[in-house]
Amino acid sequence: MNTPVAAVRQDLLDRIRQVVGDKGCITDAADMAAYLNGWRDGWQGRSPMVVRPANTAEVAAVVKLCHDARTPIVPQAGNTGLTGGSTPGMAGNEIVLSVNRMNRVRATDLLNETMTVEAGCILANLQQKAAELDRLFPLSLGAEGTCQIGGNLSTNAGGINVLKYGNARNLVLGLEVVLPDGQVWDGLRGLRKDNTGYDLKQLFIGAEGTLGIITQAVLKLFPRPRDQQTAFAAVRDPQAAVELLSRARIASGEAVTGFELIQRFGIDLVIRHLPQTPDPLAQKHAWNVLMELSGSDTGLRSTLETVLAEAMEAGLVLDATIAANQAQARAMWKMREDHAEAQKELGLSIKHDVSVPVSRIAEFIARADAALGKAYPDIKHLAFGHIGDGNIHYNPGWENAPGVAAKAKERDPINRIVHDLVVELGGSISAEHGLGLLRRDEVKHYKSPVEIELMRTLKRALDPHNLMNPGKLIEI
């Protein structure tokens, strides 16, 4: 099926304005720029209008108008996605529909441990709201001050607490979605058990806006941890990190909430980018982990001390420090989160957001480093990420130097080396960030024809005119 290419008609734009009012439309080029360009990695697009409806009824009316005019829509929330999924194409024939005015918490039900929220709520505000209720909403990631729950759900975001609480997919009980023809599916149920057929909400989670527009969600809340302990430890190598994780889980039960691998080169980049960043340990070590235990038990500090001491005796841990207070713990996490921004210090960074079974992480890093080092002796290796979930941000590249831009031609061969290895080890080429445009074609190498065709069948069934974020995630 072809992606619609006709220009957007002026009478459609006028009708949309009648629905959402002047406050809900942006047409000025300067004001549209933040919606048409990506946060990083150079995604750029064009559109005659950014539409910002105030509620579900307005979203549904706009979608119906676009459906009848066969004008495609690019759904957008915080526009922090890293794969081009929320950016319109350069043809300028798509409307951008941002949910960022739909930012209210509609209801809370503390006995059911849920809150019902609109899609444009900023993630950090939802965490704050949960804290005010003496609860935890555990989704947490570097972009949380800007990204919005509609985008988090549409990309099935992960982040630093997946180990204990799961991905966005695991944090939702119900959804409301505007379908590509403008109908509203009200699936806003707060049920933990509902065995009445297909679990429709899961179709829209991780669909990257290709099947409909999420307008509201019922989110799960959790008890707030009463104790939280954070440590930074230098480890012998990535295999030692994985073994430390296993020991920490056995010793603390469900208490390991975060477990991040951090390479010395990554810390150096962060310090170069943000010189006030504290270095957690006096000595520099090639491989490190940031780990957090949290839960309702007190006494996690002594559990952490014991785990680290025993791992040190076993030669897995070389040095370690436990944060003395919240500020120190926060600084350790900030250094980890600043990795995303600090990679700008490299002249060229070739990013891979991959996952493999936790038991194969060390093998993945060793073999990928060896293969790339053989092909490109001057390449810099950078691996970090949520290894408790088997997720590695494997981002090799080159330092800034004359001629570095020309190395961009190596992007495809490098992707092939890395992704072939990931798949050989039973992994995925996109662990967290989704496919968008960045990995849409790449995934075809790795998914079976049956799986690709199943995805196309779903897309065609829900969006027969290919109007919802056409060309993203999958081509039909």
Ligand SMILES: Cc1cc2nc3c(=O)[nH]c(=O)nc-3n(C[C@H](O)[C@H](O)[C@H](O)COP(=O)(O)OP(=O)(O)OC[C@H]3O[C@@H](n4cnc5c(N)ncnc54)[C@H](O)[C@@H]3O)c2cc1C
């Ligand atoms: C600094 C940084 C750190 C990050 N760290 C992590 C991390 O640790 N773990 C992780 O998983 N991810 C991480 N990410 C990626 C992050 O998950 C996404 O950027 C975020 O979830 C997208 O939310 P958003 O509101 O910005 O959505 P957008 O970027 O606006 O949209 C993302 C996709 O969802 C679609 N979409 C948006 N809203 C809707 C809607 N209401 N209905 C239907 N479709 C919609 C868009 O069309 C697009 O395809 C990070 C990103 C950054 C910039």
